[in-house]
Amino acid sequence: MTPRAALSWPDILRLGLVQMCLGAIVVLMTSTLNRLMVVELALPAVLPGFLVALHYGVQITRPHWGFRSDTAGNRTRWIIGGMAALAAGGFGAALAIGVLEQHFAAGLALSVLCYGLIGLGVGASGTSLLALLATATAPERRAAAAMTTWLMMIGGIALTAMGVGALLDPYSHALLLRIVAGVALGALGLTVLAVRGIEARVAGAPQPDPEAMLFRHGIAEIWAERKARHFTLFVFLSMTAYFMQELIMEPFAGLVFGFTPGQSTTLSGAQNGGVFLGMVAVGLLASGLRIGSLRTWVVLGCLGSASALLLIGAAGQAHATALLMPAVVGLGFFNGIFAVAAIGAMMALAGEGRAAREGTRMGLWGAAQAMAAGFGGLMGAALADLARSTMGADAPAFAAVFGFEAALFALSALVALRVIAHVPRRAAQTPVPGE
Numbered sequence: 001m002t003p004r005a006a007l008s009w010p011d012i013l014r015l016g017l018v019q020m021c022l023g024a025i026v027v028l029m030t031s032t033l034n035r036l037m038v039v040e041l042a043l044p045a046v047l048p049g050f051l052v053a054l055h056y057g058v059q060i061t062r063p064h065w066g067f068r069s070d071t072a073g074n075r076t077r078w079i080i081g082g083m084a085a086l087a088a089g090g091f092g093a094a095l096a097i098g099v100l101e102q103h104f105a106a107g108l109a110l111s112v113l114c115y116g117l118i119g120l121g122v123g124a125s126g127t128s129l130l131a132l133l134a135t136a137t138a139p140e141r142r143a144a145a146a147m148t149t150w151l152m153m154i155g156g157i158a159l160t161a162m163g164v165g166a167l168l169d170p171y172s173h174a175l176l177l178r179i180v181a182g183v184a185l186g187a188l189g190l191t192v193l194a195v196r197g198i199e200a201r202v203a204g205a206p207q208p209d210p211e212a213m214l215f216r217h218g219i220a221e222i223w224a225e226r227k228a229r230h231f232t233l234f235v236f237l238s239m240t241a242y243f244m245q246e247l248i249m250e251p252f253a254g255l256v257f258g259f260t261p262g263q264s265t266t267l268s269g270a271q272n273g274g275v276f277l278g279m280v281a282v283g284l285l286a287s288g289l290r291i292g293s294l295r296t297w298v299v300l301g302c303l304g305s306a307s308a309l310l311l312i313g314a315a316g317q318a319h320a321t322a323l324l325m326p327a328v329v330g331l332g333f334f335n336g337i338f339a340v341a342a343i344g345a346m347m348a349l350a351g352e353g354r355a356a357r358e359g360t361r362m363g364l365w366g367a368a369q370a371m372a373a374g375f376g377g378l379m380g381a382a383l384a385d386l387a388r389s390t391m392g393a394d395a396p397a398f399a400a401v402f403g404f405e406a407a408l409f410a411l412s413a414l415v416a417l418r419v420i421a422h423v424p425r426r427a428a429q430t431p432v433p434g435e
Contacts, residue, residue: 005202006138007145016149017194018079018129020156021187022122025090027157028180029055029118030377031268032164035250035261036097040171043100047108049247049381051093051115056374058119059367065127066363075128076199082125083191087184089117094180098173123370125191130362136202147283147340154276154336161269169262228361231345232368234412234419238302238342239372241408242335244380245309246373248401249328251384255394256316257324267328274329278336286344294345295420301338302413306406308334313399345420380405 007015034048065078092114100107129149137145164179253259253267278301285291292300308331315323346365380401387397 006141007133007136007198007202011198011202012133012137012141012145012148013152014194014198015129015133016152018083018125018191019149019153021083021191021194022086022126023153023155023157024160024183025086025187026118026122027161027268027272028164028183029090029093029115030246031161031250032168032176032261032265033093033097034247035254035264036171036176037100038251039254039264040261041097041101045248045251045381045384046378049378051111052247053374053378054112055115055119055122056370056377058116059123059370061120062123062127062366062370063363065124066131066361066366074199075132076195078124078128079132079195080125080188080192082121082123082128083188084121085117086121086125087188089114089121090184091177091180093118094176097176101173119370123366127363127366130366132199134362136199147279147343150340150343151276151279151283154272154279158269158272158276161265161272163269165262165265165267165269167262168265169260171261228364230419232364234415235342235346235365235368236372237408237415238298238338238412239369240376240379241302241305241405241412242338243373243376244405244408245331245402247377247381248384248398252312252316252394252398253324256398257319257321267325270325271328271332274332275336275339276332278333278338279340280336281333282337282340286341294341295416297337297341298345298416298420299413301334301336301341302409302416304334305331305338306409306413309402309406309409313402316395317399319395 030052034052037043037048038045093111096107096110096114098107099110133145133149160183164183167179168175249271250259250264250268253264254261259267282297286294286297308327311327312324312331314320315327346362383401383404384398387400388394391397391400
C-alpha cells in the first residue's frame, strides 16, 4: 500500500479505541472466567491455563497476518472481522461456564472452540491494526503512537475489570452472560465506528508485491537478521515471566484471602491500573524529560516486578490482606514500566533490516509474545496445581510459584543488558501527543 497521508493524532486515538476493545474482551477470559473455573467450579487451574494457552497458541499465525499487511491491502476488513470473531468467541466462552457445570465434556469442547476463536480474532485484528499504525504513521510519531494505543488498551482492561467486578456480585451465570454480551457487542460496534474511513484516507490502492506468496521466504529473511532473532528470544523469555501470574492471581486471592469473584476481579483491575500508571510514568520521564535509556527502564521494570512478586508471596503466607492490594498495584506499575520500554525497543528495531517488512517483524515478535503468554500462563497454573498438591497448603504453594516467576524476571533483566544494548535511544525520545 502506498501512503497518501500520515495518520493524524485523532486518527491514532481512534485506532487506540480498537486496542481498548481488544483488551476489554480478553481480560474477561483471562481473569473473570479463569477464576470462576478454579474457585466456583473447583476445576484444576491447569484447565483454564490450557484454554488461555490455546488462545495464545492460535496467535502463532501473527507473522502471516503481518506479512499480508506488508504485501496486500484492505486491513480494515481484517480489523473488523477479527473483532467480530473475538466478540463471538468471548460470549461463547462465557456460555461454556454454565455448560461445564452441567456437562463437563460438552463444556470443554465449547470452551476449546471459543478460545480458539478468541485467539484467531486477536491475531487478525491486532496484527492488522499494528501494521496499519506502522505503515501509515509518520516515522517520528511511531513509538509515541504505539505507546498511546497500548495505554488505551491497558485502560480498557483496567476499566472493564473494575466495572465487571462491581457489577458481578452477587454472582449468577445469567448475570455473567448479560455483562459479557454487553461488553462484546459494545466493543464490536465501537471498532466499526473507530476504523471507518481511516484506511481509505491515509493509504492508496494496494500495490502487488512479487513476493506476496513467498511467506516462508519472507519470514526466513527476517529470522536471518541477528538483531531481530535475538530480540525475539528476549521477548519470549521476558513475556513468559510477565504472564506467569496472569491465571493464578485471582485464584490466589480467592483461595488464600477468601475474596469473592467481584473482589478478585476488582483486584485484577487495580493491577492493570498499576500497569497504566507505570506506562504513563515512563512516557513522561523518557519521552518528556528524556531521563534514562530503554535498557535502563526495561531492567528497572524487570527487577521491580520481581520484588513485587516476592512481596505478594510473603503477604499470602502472613495472611496480610492490607498488604495485598498495594503489592499487586506495585506489580502492575513495574510491569507497565517494563512493557512500555520493550515497546519502544520493538518500534526502534521494527524498521531496521530489510525494507518494507515492518509488519512481518511486528508479527514475529507478536507471535513470540503470544507463545510466551500461553506458555507462561499454562506453566504458572500447572506449577500452582503441583505446588498445592505437594505442599498441602495454598499460601506457600502460591508463594513458591511467585518466587519462580521473580527469578525469571531477574534473568530477563540480565538478558536485557545484552540484547537492548544497541537499541537507539531516540525511541525513548519520540514526541508525545500534542508536542
